[in-house]
Amino acid sequence: MNLDTQxxxxxxxxxxxxxxxxxxxxxxxxxxxxxxxxxxxxxxxxAEGRSLGQAAAIKPVISYSYIGSCIFPPHNAGSAH
Structure with a gap:
């Protein structure tokens, strides 16, 4: 997962x-x-379709990995949730 992850x-x-x-x-x-x-x-x-980096920019003191672990993983075509 990186900052461009949708x-x-x-x-x-x-x-x-x-x-x-x-x-x-x-x-x-x-x-x-x-x-x-x-x-x-x-x-x-x-919900607006922003990337991990854009979502994290809301509150820069929150680590990107923390947000990634709290938000549901990226949706991959053909994968089951």
Whole structure:
């Protein structure tokens, strides 16, 4: 994974704005997460199709590897999620 890695959201992950928070639900696992502040802005950046580097630029003090581990991996054609 490098700064040009294109991030994507798997189709089984739903997100909704609830108040000031973005709530994520992974329909496959049933796990859900709440994002606010920087996490919410990074999620919006990924939803807009930005790269890892562009998403990380929102908050430079966050390491790229941390963001990569928190965001779903890039979608590869033909691969299963």
């Amino acid at each position: 991030l994507s959201i798997p189709p089984q992950v739903m997100s909704r704005l609830v108040g000031d928070e973005t709530v994520l639900l992974d329909l496959a696992s049933g796990m859900y997460f709440g994002l606010d502040g920087v996490g919410k802005r990074i999620w919006e950046s990924v």
